[in-house]
Amino acid sequence: MLLSLVSSPASITLDDYSFGYITPFPPFDTPVGSGFVVGTSPMIVTCNHVVADTARFKTNYLYGRGSDRIYADVMKTFPDLDLAILKPRKDGIKRLHSIPVGDVTRMRQGDLIYYLGWDSTNNTIKLSTTKVLSVDSFQTNGTKIDRVHFKSIAYPGYSGGPILNGTGEVVALIVGGSNVGEKLTYAYSVAPAVQWLATNNPATDPKRP
Numbered sequence: 001m002l003l004s005l006v007s008s009p010a011s012i013t014l015d016d017y018s019f020g021y022i023t024p025f026p027p028f029d030t031p032v033g034s035g036f037v038v039g040t041s042p043m044i045v046t047c048n049h050v051v052a053d054t055a056r057f058k059t060n061y062l063y064g065r066g067s068d069r070i071y072a073d074v075m076k077t078f079p080d081l082d083l084a085i086l087k088p089r090k091d092g093i094k095r096l097h098s099i100p101v102g103d104v105t106r107m108r109q110g111d112l113i114y115y116l117g118w119d120s121t122n123n124t125i126k127l128s129t130t131k132v133l134s135v136d137s138f139q140t141n142g143t144k145i146d147r148v149h150f151k152s153i154a155y156p157g158y159s160g161g162p163i164l165n166g167t168g169e170v171v172a173l174i175v176g177g178s179n180v181g182e183k184l185t186y187a188y189s190v191a192p193a194v195q196w197l198a199t200n201n202p203a204t205d206p207k208r209p
Helices: 191-199
Strands: 002-006 011-015 019-024 033-038 043-046 056-060 070-078 083-088 112-119 124-140 143-151 162-164 170-177 184-189
Touching: 019 124, 033 112, 033 170, 033 191, 043 191, 070 191, 083 191, 112 143, 112 170, 143 170
Parallel strands: none
Antiparallel strands: 002 011, 019 033, 019 056, 033 043, 043 083, 056 070, 070 083, 112 124, 112 162, 124 143, 143 184, 162 170, 170 184
16 A cells, blocks of 8 residues: 655655554554654664563554564664664565655754654544644753654654655654644654664564564
8 A cells, every 4th residue: 555645846655664553562452652664774763762661562564454564673772862773573674665864954944744653542544744833952961852843633652653844755753742732743853863773784683573
């Protein structure tokens, strides 16, 4: 199944194996967050708080249908950045398709963005579009974090979902938000994960769960 995002100047197409939801391994029941795929050797990116309580996870990269499973292990976490990288098992990596990466610092107020996440309320992956409210940065333990803000209902399960710019590049991942007042959601840059993978990308684990 292909998911087409009609935008200008490009028509963006994502498939079943470039994004999805994450559930613990075991018991494969309730999704706890969202994730997406980046890198020349495809790796899965999500929030650290999505995988913080369980050492082993599986991911399902079928867009709202089927039961195909791609198993993955937590490879690297960045608690200060609320970022985690999952390494797919050898039998799943060839099925994964990476999303091209963009630069969140080039985003400006009013720019079009797409965002994907697991809507636990309606039990489906949901695609939405909105505009950037603001882009800023902050420091934590000496590390600079670039962040984008936008108006959206922060559904449970959206954490780790990708933020795409108008040309289909992933620039950030959803971290949190508030459903009170203006209903604001914020996302952190995906750049630290990409930079780490550029120099640290071990071979996939051939073991099966």
